[in-house]
Amino acid sequence: MSLEIVDSCVSCWACIDVCPSDAIFKADTQFKIDAKKCTECEGDYANTQCASICPIEETICDSEGVPINPLGSLTGIPPEKMNEIMLEIQSR
């Protein structure tokens, strides 16, 4: 039972401080989760902490490899609305 950080991680340091299990470490090019230490925050928090603060969509995945923050979930813009919103922003 562990989450995983994939290579879209930008090494922003946000997740490392909020992990209750001390499971996150800085590797050469990105941050990683030690699968042996990760508890998926069970017993500590209702939500997985690293995935609640990570600013990059599709970077932290569950044990099945499914992103916890899918595309559009952090910007709040569903992919199909992207063009419309972009035009609106550009008209400002």
Next chain:
Amino acid sequence: MDLNVIDDSTPVASEDGCSSGSCGTTDDQMSHLPDNIKEKVQNHPCYSEEAHHYFARMHVAVAPACNIQCHYCNRKYDCSNESRPGVVSELLTPDQAVMKTKAVAANIPQMTVLGIAGPGDPLANPERTFETFRQLSEQAPDIKLCVSTNGLALPASVDELSKHNIDHVTITINTVDPEIGAQIYPWIYWNNRRIHGVKGAKILIEQQQKGLEMLTERGILVKVNSVMIPGVNDKHLEEVSRIVKSKGAFLHNVMPLISEPEHGTFYGVMGQRGPSPEELQNLQDACAGDMNMMRHCRQCRADAVGLLGEDRGDEFTIEKIEEMDIDYGKAMKVRAAVHAGIEEELAEKEVKKAKLVSSMDSAAQPLKEYRPMLMAVATSGQGLINQHFGHATEFLVYEASTKGIRFISHRKVDQYCIGNDTCGEKESALAGSIRALEGCEVVLCSKIGFEPWGLLEDAGIQPNGEYAMEPIDDSVQAVYQEMIANGTLDADEIKLDAVSA
């Protein structure tokens, strides 16, 4: 005709109080502040336009993590070509940061203020931030400390902050309206949950306002920064200015959004534009009516080291610092002597300025009104025109009018990328300089090459090297008078009449 010098941040001693020249100086704009705070501000290297030619500040990057997302920020900050505000390249541990600060302070005695501004939110990294402050308060008590924050964790940090040698806190407040906030902040991390949209923005705004009140209650100086985002909060910032002033912020600093696709920020990628220099200045003027505006704030790279627009950061990398042998006790004595010298020089300038104002008071008002105009100056400090046009990485912009000389802003030449071979499209430095000077009619510098001279003239900007090594205020004033005398400004009037007729 005598022109007096108006200064937004340095009060001008004037016997009879409100003369035409000193009206609207810091004295009036800060009248709402308690005396102890007023005094702190007036002698402060960061807030006195005069003093910032002489003193320097630096930042150390010890705080990487952040607890919110702003649409103008890209959290990937290791691009070595970046020089956007808030973007830093070398992350330091608290011990390294203390070592670096002492090394810089010993080598650049003008460095008087140490800030922690990021690259994330300092208060979202409480251990690293406060460990740095604790050590510096102990080991280098002659350095003032400051911290910038988005405000989310501020109420929870106020007690800890007041334990250290904290001189001032900067809060970035872009709005007081959660609906607008949701267009700037897509989410926050709060009480161990991610909170999206209007709900998250509402919590952030509440914490910012509460933090501001708590700090001013404790007598800690608070400066408020706002990023001007056209079409989002530009119309709303005047109200923000009024509110933060009523809660005791002593300064409100409106900065332009800097947004390019290559920054990889949400706004950059989506094509949100930043304000034009004119839009920015109009808003700054509108807000200045309400309270003191800091116009000499440079959106410097967060870890820049040195005086006015120079960056000597390369001399103070961790490897180089480790080889330095710093005797800070000894350095403190040298620093004290240098500071005393600078203060003396500043005091002399004040006296001179006061004389100018009183001579202006007795002189008759100019018979004719001429339009104000903008002039840019290339300087490397000391309040002199002492920089080669081609070496300037930023220009100081002054407004000259029949009411006097007024400092308007810093214009950086390369706001985001120096455009070297590793970094895509290269724009010539010269084109960058000319673009930075938009709206200015004259540029004063110590020297200038033949090619830029011609190109500047083509762009409607008159280069002028006649005032090399002269004081900025006097020179800007002299050039404006010359322009009145030789009819340059008359010609415009005729043109304007013709248009309106």
